[in-house]
Amino acid sequence: MSARPPLTAIRTFDAVSRHLSFQRAANELGVTPTAVSHQIRALEAQTNARLFNRSPAGVEHTARGMQFAEDIGPAMEQIDQAFRKLLQFSDREQVVLGAGPIIASRWLAPRLPDFAARHPEIDLQLINSPTEIWRRAREFDLAIAWGNGDWPNLQSQKLLDVSLVPVLSPDLARELDLHQPGDLLDAPLLHHHDGKEWADWFALAGVHHSVPVGIKVEDTNVVVQAALAGTGVMLGIREFLADDILAGRLTCPFPNPLRQTAAYYLVASGASQFPAHEALEKWLLDCADKK
Incomplete structure (x- = not known):
């Protein structure tokens, strides 16, 4: 067996290990799932070790695969850090920020001109990802992740509740003629995922009744567009829709807030080493303080 490690296959293995998905690893690497599968099979053949168990339910590590993932993790992080350090020798400072689609479009994008005005010396690259952003945190200098802030091998600090x-x-509101929270049970409800949040909100508002099945949408941005178009009523993140409410594009008939136990966190795979990273981190925290 060659003593030279197959670096492309190892990079592919690392991506699959973090995502536990050939499809998501392929998306990260910019290749097809078939190419990912080929690299993993080649690595397994070269090492004579089965690294993943595949099933219709998904992908999981074997014992040897888990050990290999733990062994190469620090080395992969060192390579990523070394590459980012190399980029700092360019004439301009560069920083890569990862974020999910809804916070990137509804909260972050409107604020980016302010960052550009304050830091014209920094080239900011914003990458939004529909997958759990913490799984890709090592690809970014800084990321904004949704969750409880407790992720293995990542540093995190709360950004936004x-x-x-x-x-x-407004047109749909006039048509429905809403007077009390229970009236929403007869309205066309827009559900993100399984609709559990609607049940929680109705319980908070004192309405104890089964929630009718409405339109289920995976992408939160699509839910927002559907609400703006008058398709139905959505449970929206108040902090992201404040401008639409102030401008009269949306209306909030019952402002009983359902506070989320999860939050948005700033996450990084290591301590900030560069002024551009620190400037972005401070700016994001300042924006959150101002809401």
Whole structure:
């Protein structure tokens, strides 16, 4: 067996290990799932070791695969850090920020001109990812992740607490003639994922009734667009929809906030080493303080 490690296959293995998905690893690497599968099989053949168990339910490590993932993790982080350090020798400072689609579009994007004005010397690259952003944190200098702030091998600090309120278009609000929270049971509800948040909000508002099945949408940005178009009523993140409410594009008939136990966190795979990273981190925290 060659003593030279197959670096492409190892990089592929690292991506699959973090995502536990060939598809998501392929998305990260910019290749096809078939190419990912080929690299993993080649690595398994070269090492004579099965690294993953595959099933219709997904991918999981074997014992040897888990050990290999733990062994190469620090080395992969060192390579990423070394590459980012090399980029700092360019004429301009560069920083890569990862974020999920909803916070990137509804909260971050409107604020980016302010960052550019304050830091014209920094080239900021924003990458939004529909997958759990913490799984890709090592690809970024800094990331904004949704969760409880407790992720293995990542440093995190809370950025933003959020709460949910019902919102809908003014035209639909006039049509429905809403007077009390229970009236929303007869409204077309827009559900993100399984609709559990609607049940929680109704219970908070004192309405104890089964929640009707409405339109289920995976992408939160699509839910927002549907609400703006008058398709139905959504439970939206108040902090992200404040501008739409102030401008009259959306209305909030019952501002009972359902506070979320999860929050948005700033995460990084290591301590900040460069002024550009620190400037971005401070700016994001300042923005959150101002809401």
